Amino acid sequence: MAPFIVVVGYPNKPDARFDNDFYINKHMKHVSEVWGPKGLRSWSVIKPLDDGANDTLLEVVITWESMEAWKAAGASPEAKDIFADIPKYTNIEPTMIKGEVIGGWSS
Numbered sequence: 001m002a003p004f005i006v007v008v009g010y011p012n013k014p015d016a017r018f019d020n021d022f023y024i025n026k027h028m029k030h031v032s033e034v035w036g037p038k039g040l041r042s043w044s045v046i047k048p049l050d051d052g053a054n055d056t057l058l059e060v061v062i063t064w065e066s067m068e069a070w071k072a073a074g075a076s077p078e079a080k081d082i083f084a085d086i087p088k089y090t091n092i093e094p095t096m097i098k099g100e101v102i103g104g105w106s107s
Contacts (some may be wrong), residue, residue, distance in 0.1 A: 002102065003041065003066070004063070004100055005064075005098070005099060005101055006061070006064070007096065008059065008075060009097075010056065010057045010059070010090060010094050010095075011057065011094075011095065012048070012054070012056055013057075016090075016092045017090060018089060018091040022032075023045070023089045024045055024070065027088070027089055028043060030081075030085070032040075034078045035073045037046070038069060038073040039070070039073060040063075040065075042062075042063065042068075046059045054071050067100060093100065
């Protein structure tokens with residue numbers, strides 16, 4: 001099975017509210033604890049450069065062991081609690097890019 005990547009982007013809008021501390025230290029910690037045993041492999045929170053070229057406030061790259069693991073985690077009873085956290089850290093409707101890894105390199 002190929003690893004599965006989900007990239008969640010939070011658009012930078014004039015009325016955007018985002019609590020980085022809550023997101024990283026509470027929400028993503030909870031995500032790790034709940035979904036780690038279900039196939040979550042890693043996540044990285046990326047704050048784009050403020051160089052005028054980015055329309056995204058924050059992006060998160062989440063790696064799953066497979067698309068099947070991602071689907072099962074999203075359908076699990078715990079998913080409801082995880083998604084209920086969203087208003088606690090942002091008022092932004094996120095965008096998502098999802099796909100299987102078909103190539104790559106790391107050192």
